[in-house]
Amino acid sequence: NAGVTQTPKFQVLKTGQSMTLQCAQDMNHEYMSWYRQDPGMGLRLIHYSVGAGITDQGEVPNGYNVSRSTTEDFPLRLLSAAPSQTSVYFCASSYSKFADSPLHFGNGTRLTVT
Amino acid sequence: GQQVMQIPQYQHVQEGEDFTTYCNSSTTLSNIQWYKQRPGGHPVFLIQLVKSGEVKKQKRLTFQFGEAKKNSSLHITATQTTDVGTYFCAGRRRQGNEKLTFGTGTRLTIIP
Numbered sequence: 001n002a003g004v005t006q007t008p009k010f011q012v013l014k015t016g017q018s019m020t021l022q023c024a025q026d027m028n029h030e031y032m033s034w035y036r037q038d039p040g041m042g043l044r045l046i047h048y049s050v051g052a053g054i055t056d057q058g059e060v061p062n063g064y065n066v067s068r069s070t071t072e073d074f075p076l077r078l079l080s081a082a083p084s085q086t087s088v089y090f091c092a093s094s095y096s097k098f099a100d101s102p103l104h105f106g107n108g109t110r111l112t113v114t
Numbered sequence: 115g116q117q118v119m120q121i122p123q124y125q126h127v128q129e130g131e132d133f134t135t136y137c138n139s140s141t142t143l144s145n146i147q148w149y150k151q152r153p154g155g156h157p158v159f160l161i162q163l164v165k166s167g168e169v170k171k172q173k174r175l176t177f178q179f180g181e182a183k184k185n186s187s188l189h190i191t192a193t194q195t196t197d198v199g200t201y202f203c204a205g206r207r208r209q210g211n212e213k214l215t216f217g218t219g220t221r222l223t224i225i226p
Contacts, residue, residue, distance in 0.1 A: 033214075042118075042202060043216040045206075045215070100164065104169055
């Protein structure tokens with residue numbers, strides 16, 4: 001199993017550009033989520049999904065869209081990139097949406113917006 | 115909304131010294147999880163605590179969950195260079211347990 005795969009690893013965007021961060025998992029996990037990591041602020045939840053066709057907002061959803069058309073894939077779309085979105089983005093999945101399920105993280109995408 | 119704070123934010127210790135990080139939630143948690151992130155890496159799950167007052171050990175690491183299920187701690191005995199990294203706690207509220215909220219993390223550096 002590859003686990004959770006994120007692409008790309010690095011990306012530089014100009015303000016106003018759009019892009020999609022890809023996330024795929026091959027563990028048949030029900031729950032998938034996106035976090036951003038900024039210095040001193042830990043990991044903040046952007047969006048999450050408890051199954052195909054179901055998505056919901058986390059703590060910091062503004063400026064981001066998600067969709068979950070399949071169990072395996074959970075892409076994160078930046079509609080119009082802003083410098084405040086410079087961050088490291090992690091996709092994470094777990095087998096269940098319930099409390100006893102640990103998260104498996106991808107290797108992350110380092111995004112810089114100039 | 116739910117907030118999870120960790121202290122200290124940074125900790126520098128001599129190799130062989132002990133290390134402790136504390137995690138405090140503004141709301142009662144259904145459980146708490148701990149993760150370790152090596153420099154340049156991604157968070158990796160360490161352990162989960164579920165019961166009030168629970169204590170679990172993994173070799174030199176001891177994890178505790180508070181009686182009120184609002185705080186937790188991670189203690190490392192006799193640190194080694196392999197312990198370097200950032201330690202995060204993460205918890206879900208009793209109600210609405212789909213969102214896992216992470217603490218701000220404690221970055222541990224070891225002085226050889």
